[in-house]
Amino acid sequence: DQQVKQNSPSLSVQEGRISILNCDYTNSMFDYFLWYKKYPAEGPTFLISISSIKDKNEDGRFTVFLNKSAKHLSLHIVPSQPGDSAVYFCAASTISSGSARQLTFGSGTQLTVLP
Amino acid sequence: KAGVTQTPRYLIKTRGQQVTLSCSPISGHRSVSWYQQTPGQGLQFLFEYFSETQRNKGNFPGRFSGRQFSNSRSEMNVSTLELGDSALYLCASSLGGGGPGANVLTFGAGSRLTVL
Numbered sequence: 001d002q003q004v005k006q007n008s009p010s011l012s013v014q015e016g017r018i019s020i021l022n023c024d025y026t027n028s029m030f031d032y033f034l035w036y037k038k039y040p041a042e043g044p045t046f047l048i049s050i051s052s053i054k055d056k057n058e059d060g061r062f063t064v065f066l067n068k069s070a071k072h073l074s075l076h077i078v079p080s081q082p083g084d085s086a087v088y089f090c091a092a093s094t095i096s097s098g099s100a101r102q103l104t105f106g107s108g109t110q111l112t113v114l115p
Numbered sequence: 116k117a118g119v120t121q122t123p124r125y126l127i128k129t130r131g132q133q134v135t136l137s138c139s140p141i142s143g144h145r146s147v148s149w150y151q152q153t154p155g156q157g158l159q160f161l162f163e164y165f166s167e168t169q170r171n172k173g174n175f176p177g178r179f180s181g182r183q184f185s186n187s188r189s190e191m192n193v194s195t196l197e198l199g200d201s202a203l204y205l206c207a208s209s210l211g212g213g214g215p216g217a218n219v220l221t222f223g224a225g226s227r228l229t230v231l
Contacts (some may be wrong), residue, residue: 005183009155016123032218034219036220036222039124041224042224043119043205043207043221043222043223043224043225044158044205044220044222046219046220046221049218049219064120089157089158091218093218096212100163100170100171100211102149102160102163102171103160103218103220104160105157105158105159105160106157107151107155107156108157108158113181
């Protein structure tokens, strides 16, 4: 039972254009959402996050949008650069037990930005 | 400050053997989580330790176990290895509280396990 789904395993975008990565979730208890980026031979690194009380969060070229009614979030990268080529993981968080938070990750989307 | 360190980076084992992976978290981080990454499956949560106690556990068989030491360093063990255990095992550390900052995990580079 995948609670966080990234239905596009891969995405190719031309340099300078917008990259849109999508993520769907099923658990309405998720209250915090994050995107991580992973380069080969490295661990994932935190990129941007959004609380469930917001619908948009922006950080430079990266913007995350949250649509709670649709249980959908997306990551926009504008403009896309070749260095953005990586696997992007969507993650959702909820309080699991006591004060412990648990992250549930999607399966990832490989973004390739073509020069 | 030093990041999350995982050892070994690569290892090859045969079916039936057991393996122990090590993780040193960022100084001051009390929570250590372990994830398994396989192609197409993303990051599957194994377990999380906080102050030497397992707080959360994912849906993995009992062959997967872990522990955390008083200095927050953690180890995970997989016994009776199967071919399907071949994966990248990632360790991540965080402050571990209940607030949103606890979600910002810092990952190590991972231990690549190949089971033959």
